[in-house]
Amino acid sequence: MLLEADTLVYDNDKNTVTAVGGVRIDYGGNRLVANRVVYDRKTGRVVASGNVQIIDSSGTKIYSEEIDITDDFSDGFANALRVETTDKTYFAAESAERKGANLTTFNNGVYTACAPCEKKPDRAPIWRVKAQKIIWDGKAKTVRFESSRFELFGLPIAYFPAWEVPDPTVKRKSGFLLPGIAFKSDLGVGVSIPYYFALSPTYDLTVTGRYYSKQGFLGQAEWRQRFNNGFYSLKTAGIYQQDPEAFDVNTIDSGRPGDPNHLRGMVGSKGLFNINPRWTFGWDVLAQSDKDFSNMYQIGGYEQAVHQSEVFLTGLNDRNYFDLRAMHFDVQEIYFNDNPLARQEKQPWVLPTFDYAYTPDEPIAGGELNVNVNARQLNRNEQDLICAEPVDLSVIACPNVATNIAGVRGIKGSNGRVTAEAEWKKSIVAPGGMVITPLLALRSDASYSDVSDQSLAAIQDDATTLGVGADVRSEFYRYMATAGLEWRWPVLFSSVNSTHVIEPMAQVFARPNEQDVSELGIPNEDAQSFVFDASSLFDRDKFSGYDRIEGGTRVNVGVRYSGAYSNGVTTNAIFGQSYQVAGENSFAAPDLVNAGAFSGLQTPTSDYVGLVGFATPFGLSSSVSARFNEQNFDVERTELKAGLVHLPVALTAKYAFIAAQPLYGFPQDRHEATLAGSLRFLQNWRVFASGTYDLVEHVVTSDSAGFAYDDECFSYSMTYSQTRDRITQESTTSVGFNVSFRTIGDFGTSSNTFAAQ
Structure with a gap:
């Protein structure tokens, strides 16, 4: 002492x-x-x-x-x-x-x-x-x-004869957690009480009992375990519904008329393990009694509208990448499988998909070599059609089949493809600062299909309606060779307060035509979502996936700009156009989904595309991108984004317009604007609001508002939101709140939802 x-x-x-x-x-x-x-x-x-x-x-x-x-x-x-x-x-x-x-x-x-x-x-x-x-x-x-007694702002709000909480230094301890509350019109008031079991430093268990006033007791349990190199979890939930008739008739939640859906449940698991510094193995899988259970009862971690179940193995080493995974998309929806809007049975099993990318560390012939391999195997139980106009839910197919099919997203049966591609390119700086990049690429594909005669006949009928061929072959092989040249000339302009770089740019890619695209040699499964804009102007292959491949000789021309100012402001822009100068235009060649239709590339001279943006050091930024018709300069597509983050204010604004694409499944213009913002005041308080307006249907499709308080020991938030159907304008209102007391726990819900009358 x-x-x-x-x-x-x-x-x-x-x-x-x-x-x-x-x-x-x-x-x-x-x-x-x-x-x-x-x-x-x-x-x-x-x-x-x-x-x-x-x-x-x-x-x-x-x-x-x-x-x-x-x-x-x-x-x-x-x-x-x-x-x-x-x-x-x-x-x-x-x-x-x-x-x-x-x-x-x-x-x-x-x-x-x-x-x-x-x-x-x-x-x-x-x-x-x-x-x-x-x-x-x-x-x-x-x-x-x-x-x-528990006091809030000096006022007593609750009395407890005795209760116990973990020591503030404890991160994990067995005991009851704070209860939660929820409300839905078809479920009633729900109160949940979780109990946490801290079984060991490496694994634990949470059991939750939730009682709904209309549907009864919902039980949940989640097991979690952590290892030195990863973790996994296992969750299960189930209920015996007391009142299935409370749901809309003819829905999964209610069951068939006369056969109500009483017993429902799910099992889900997630895991992620680092095998070594280069390799990772994991999974995220969901199995449930019906396709809307986890979404309807908001089972944490599995309530997404589309849950991607997958098992994967990934490797990463320097510039080399390996990915192998099996996938299935669980579309959680209220429809029965034979309803034309139901999507679940049309989702394929991806068994498996494979990606490999290899780039040698050393130059090859003075340039960079990139090797890519992709493979996929799909199995689909039902043919996936695109209806060209809204459908009547009382029928089980697209109305007016002879004229109303906009496309076939997927064919019934099995199909697979293996693609290997090698690309070599070398950048050469010429006198005057010009950069010339020659490019050589070689790609080959092998595919197979296993489709029943009945499915083949159905595909032929659909293809006839669409005006395209449908030769679904059991085996199919194709290749594509590309010789390309890129020219860039970045020119620097500088002054006392700013620097600017203007870079004219041109590309030419010479290659043979895409093979048998109109005959559907390879079903188009992964190249359907296609957008031509300034970001894809200088892509060698502008399709979004491997099932379609750009053919013919194409020239891309444009100019890029970037600027920087002494006050911290930066600017950027790009503008250009693309030309099909020889061979067949792949974007004009139809397939079962018309991937190139209305894309702006379906004509020999493409639409114009451009982008302009700026950013400031005080949090203001904005960008606008657009595609203009090459004949009359009409706007075919535009997106505007603006944001301001300058405490205490944060604002974001988005505007989007997409012209109608009837052959691509969108018969009407899509036109909407979104505005969101928040304001922080009195140090710990903030208010926030957002809204989205459909300028075509003239309806506010969604809006929300709320306020929140947060400091080092307490937080509270309250939200109110509404969503409306674009056509019927029927609305659903949600009210949510959450209260958090540091060291004590959280109470509330973020999904207080009820149907507005």
């Missing part, structure tokens, strides 16, 4: 040492500071008085006017004390007693995780717990409150 003081008085008769003035005692990692300390050497007790402060070996601070404690700081008694832990939690009490260095009992105590207000330290914190007795067990790592 080291004792320091202005004055030391030794009383040999009483065997005491009295220290007065600036007393400081250090012992075993503990420190005591006081105005006066009396140390009884016979009993080993220390009585400190006058602005007493103790900092124990864990860093916990204790303040009092008088403390009676043993010399090893393990046992003691104090009046009118305050305690501040290293986790910024606070205790105060009229008196307290400590025993065995672990157990501290506070009489008429107060507990909070909110720091005292510096300007008004006597003001009540945002929340606190007042209890007749607070027992802090440092060994069991628990804090128990007896005869307690």
Whole structure:
């Protein structure tokens, strides 16, 4: 023990040492500071008085006017004390007693995780717990409150005879978690109570019981386990619905008329393991009784509208990449499988998909070589048709099949493809700063299809309606060779306050025609989503996937610009056009989804595409991209984005217009604007709102508003949102709230949803 003081008085008769003035005692990692300390050497007790402060070996601070404690700081008694832990939690009490260095009992105590207000330290914190007795067990790592009440902003809101929470230093401990609440018109009011089992440092279990006033008891359990190189989880949930008729008739949730859907459930698992620094193995799979269970009952981690179940193996080393995975898309929807809008049975099993990319570290013939391999295998149970106009839900196929099919997204049966591609290119800087890049590429594809005669006949009928061929072959092989040349001439202009780079650019790619595209030698499964804009202007192959390949000789021409100013503002722009100068235009050759139709590339001279953007150092940024008709300069597609993030304000605005693409499944213009913003005020408060307006149907498709408060110990949020059907304008309203108390837990829901009448 080291004792320091202005004055030391030794009383040999009483065997005491009295220290007065600036007393400081250090012992075993503990420190005591006081105005006066009396140390009884016979009993080993220390009585400190006058602005007493103790900092124990864990860093916990204790303040009092008088403390009676043993010399090893393990046992003691104090009046009118305050305690501040290293986790910024606070205790105060009229008196307290400590025993065995672990157990501290506070009489008429107060507990909070909110720091005292510096300007008004006597003001009540945002929340606190007042209890007749607070027992802090440092060994069991628990804090128990007896005869307690919970106060919010100084007002009592709840009374508890006894309850217990984990010690603030504990991250995992068995016990009840805070309950949650939810509401839906077809489920009723739902109250959930979770219980957490901390079974070991590496695995745990959470069991949740949720009762809905209309549908009954929903049970959930989730097992989690972590290893040195990864983790996995297993979740299960189930319910026996009391009132399936509360759902809309003829939906999955209700069941068939006369055969209501009572027993429903799911099993899901996720995992991720690092085999070594280069290889990763994982999965995310979902199996459920019907396709809308997890979405309807909002099962955490599996409630997405489209859940991608997959098992994968990934390798990454420098510039080399390997990815092998099996996938299935679970479309969680309310429709039965024979409803024309139902999509689940039309989703293929991807067994498997494979990607490999290899780039040698050393140059090849002075240039860069890239090798890519892609393979896929699909199995689909139902043919996936695109209806060209809204359908009547009472029928089980596209109405007016002879004229109403806009495309075939996928064929029934099995089909697979293997693609290998090698590309070599070398950049040469010529005199004057011009950059010339020759390019050579060679690609080959092999595919096969296993389609029943019945499915083949159906495909032929659909293809006839669309005016295309449909020779789905059991085996098919094709190749594509490309010779290309790119020319760029970046020119730098600079002044005292800015620098600008203008870069005219041209490309030419010579290649044979795409083979047998109109005969559907390879079904188009992965090259359907196609957008021609400024970002894809200079792509060698502008299709989005491997099933289609660009053929013929094409020239891409444009100019790029970038600027930087001394005040931190940056600008950028690009503008150009593409030309099919020889051979067959792949974007004009139809397939079963008409991927190139209305793309802007289907004519020998493409539409114009451009993009302009800027960004500022004070958070304002904006960009606009557009595609203009090459004959009359009409706008065919445009997107505008703007944002401002400059505290306390944050604003974002988006505007999009896409002209009608009837042969691509969109018979009407798509035209909408979105605005969102938030404002922070009074340091901890913020309000936020957003809305999306359909300028074609003249309806606000979605809007939301809310407010929130958050600080270091407490947060609260309240949201209100509405969504509306673009055609019927029927609306669904959602109200959500969440309250979080640091060290205590969260309460509330983000999915308070009910149907508006």
